[in-house]
Amino acid sequence: MTNLITAAGLKKLQDEYDHLFRVERPKVVQGVADAAAEGDRSENAEYIYGKKRLREIDRKLKHLGSRLKVLKVAAAPANPDKVSFGCWVTYEDEEGNERTWQLVGPDEFDVPEGKISIDSPVGQALLNKRIDDEVTIVRPSGPLTVTILDITSKRPDGK
Known part of the structure; x- marks a missing residue:
């Protein structure tokens, strides 16, 4: 798998990571905490769904984090004479x-x-x-x- 990315592509991945980490994950954590406070967790659909969603977010954050570490920004040549990355x-x-x-x-x-x-x-x-x-x-x-x-x-x- 190529580890090249355009500057716009890198920004999009970083924005997705930041949104998941700063917005989505805290919201889901709060929802799970609220659902857990209601009592019996074994039959609490909000709690069960929230935990599942939290695992999905954490899995995506791990994937994005590992990819962001190895990606290299490459730009298309200004006047390409042959097909290359970014063209x-x-x-x-x-x-x-x-x-x-x-x-x-x-x-x-x-x-x-x-x-x-x-x-x-x-x-x-x-x-x-x-x-x-x-x-x-x-x-x-x-x-x-x-x-x-x-x-x-x-x-x-x-x-």
């Missing part, structure tokens, strides 16, 4: 359909936002390719051949 790449498939993806670390991929992991099969297939290169992406439904149209360090649609 936005636009390609066209055999049917003329265009797709644009940003290659990011595995901790920040978000397909609806157009961000795919550099470790994914698509990310690996595109890595180090140049404009006009033909690339074969191996998919479960069969190979897909695409042609790289553009490589940029900024999101092409300006979002």
